[in-house]
Amino acid sequence: MTKSSFIEEIKWRGMLQDIMPGTDEQLNIEMTSAYIGFDPTSDSLHIGSLAPIMLLKHFQLAGHKPFVLVGGATGMIGDPSGKSEERNLLDEESLHKNQEGIKKQLSKFLNFDSGAANDAVMVNNYDWMKDFSFLAFIRDIGKHITVNYMMAKDSVKKRFGDTNNEAEGMSFTEFTYQLVQGYDFLHLYQNNNCKLQMGGSDQWGNITTGTELIRRIANGKAFALTTPLIKKADGTKFGKTEQGNVWLDSDKTSPYAFYQFWLNTSDADAEAYIKVFTLLDKQSIGNVIEQHKQNASQRLLQKTLAREITTMVHSADDYEIALKASEILFGKATFETMSSIDEKTFLSVFDGVPTFRISADALKARINILDLLTTETNVFASKGELRRLMKENGLSINKQKEQNQERFVSEGDFIRRKYLMIGKGKTNLYLIVAD
RNA sequence: GGGGGGAUUCCAGAGCGGCCAAAUGGGGCAGACUGUAAAUCUGUUGGCGUACGCCUUCGGAGGUUCGAAUCCUCCUCCCCCCA
Missing domain, CATH: 3.10.290.10 (RNA-binding S4 domain)
Known part of the structure; x- marks a missing residue:
């Protein structure tokens, strides 16, 4: 894969929502650094983070350098565009623990220590925000952005109430969120030559505040790119089961349950998911979809999807066990066959x-x-x-x-x-x- | 500071003295159809008992009444409007 193919790649996979003009050109000029932020509210990521992870994965495969930003500082505030409530301050110890857990999981997707120039890097915005005084922040950063600009963002407008919605109100802290996140971008731009921020489409407003800051303060040019939020065809929330979140951590969600989750996706969803969540190329995916349509009851599409993701997130062995378990538990196993299996396998x-x-x-x-x-x-x-x-x-x-x-x-x-x-x-x- | 509205079973939201374990919708669960899908249809959705039944629930505490989610008093919390 060549550097220039990144945009093409995510386009056909349906992973491109918005892109700032000039982004593609920038990626063609040089190895570019881009970052995505993740919330360190837990020591494990769940599948809601999987799409952004894949974005970084493709980015690195295309020869660019991915940065993972752990939102130790922003995670305390709460993004007003999300459903999340304002959060509580995480103590440094659990912050550190969560960061390590997240890095371990991301290591399955990204190369952090291969020695290559485009090794992934993990940073935590708490490191540069913790000693930033309020006064310094409003003087050096806040001064450059008008409230009018900040209020024009959808995430903010919604909270003030428009024609359809009632005003929810938002605290000053939440209002400030986009500035803090914008500053992250500026910081990474200045210190790590990071020129692109990616994220879910709900992040567009926050990201552009960053590019705006970079333009005004550093007189620089930075770029933005977002991926559509993953939805289910029936409109219900993606990634939730009765048991709650589907985690990437095998202690929180067993590989078997993980495999089952993907196996149970509907046809309509599976077609979209296989493009987003697996690394199979266009040709292979086309074939799978084609074959699936020939004989839908075989559920080749779901089986392929579940195999690829389970293998990637857990391991080939975990996949084999999950597969075997599924066959036994859902197949025509009888009391006799169950009794004949040795206890360990059982x-x-x-x-x-x-x-x-x-x-x-x-x-x-x-x-x-x-x-x-x-x-x-x-x-x-x-x-x-x-x-x-x-x-x-x-x-x-x-x-x-x-x-x-x-x-x-x-x-x-x-x-x-x-x-x-x-x-x-x-x-x-x-x-x-x-x- | 003044005025008004509200708090009901998982959620939304009816009920406004007995027929209320509480309408309706959503969600959940199950069944049929299928492919461990989707859509659709059906049943079910406080606890205990096979069942007539019994017990615990309608923000909290008291009270009126043969009888209250429904009336009264006080309290707590939410929302809106005017200053």
Whole structure:
């Protein structure tokens, strides 16, 4: 891939929303540095950050130099354009911890230490903001931008209330956000020759405040580029499940659950996602989409998508396990086949499946299924809920549908006299372990 | 400082003395159809009991009443308008 192909690349992938004139030319002239900001509010990123990460990935692949900016300072303020509330100050220790966690995850995508000229660099704006006094800031920075300019931004306008919306009001702190973020850009421009800031399309206003500052203060030319926010075809929020965020950290979201998330995307979404979230080239993606349409029930598109992302975010081994687990859990596995698998493999299959424990002693006697699932374990919140589910034929025990509320289970029902698979509906599985 | 409006079950939002565990919509869950999709349709959505039923809920604390989410008093919190 040559340097000039970056824009082309993200264009056909549908990752280009807005771009400032001259950006492409700048990228053709020289190896250019660009940055994207990430929130250090947790020690792990979730898939909401994946699109910007891929942007940096393509950027580096194109021979340019990516900067990762950890928003230690801005993260305390809260971006008014986002849904986020104003945040609390993170202490330096957790800030540091989160930064390390994020770097570790990003290392799977970006080269930080290869020795190449375009190695990625991580910076934290807390480092240069923490000692910047308020007075110095309003004198040196605030002076150059008018309130009129700041108020013209959509993110701000929205909060003041326009014809459709009611005024929400915003604090001075939030109002200042774009200036602080703009200053980051100026700082990186002056100290790291960083000429481009990228981000989600909601960041456009903040980014242009930065280029404006650079123009006025440093008399320089900087560029901006944004990527569309990832949406789902049905309009619901991307990246959320009933369990909450889908994290990149395998402790927070198991590789199996991660794989399942992507496997379950709709056709319409998967076509867009495979371009954004995988590195497969145009030709390969075209083929996959074509083949998928020939025989949609094979779900080749989702399987490819899930394989690529799981391998990239976790590992090939994790993918293999997740795949095998999915085949067993959703295939035609029976009590016999489940029993024939060796215990180690069996457990790896269930890694990531919610597990409940019960004492082996309690199993000596026969237990009513209702009691087992509500009183002995908390698989279900109430008996009423469970009864309802059983009436609707939604409960299965060891892959067998069960409607009889008088059903009793004992040791013999447990696989290897230890494990019981409980299914809720078609897709939700729980494991009960007796020990 | 003055005036007005509000707080209801996950959310929005009806109810305004008994028929209210509380309309309707959204969301959730399940079933059918399928492909562990999407769309659609159906059921369900406080707890306990198979069920007639019982228990806990309508911002908080008291009160009126045979009976209150609904009326009264005080308190807390939110919003709007005028100064």
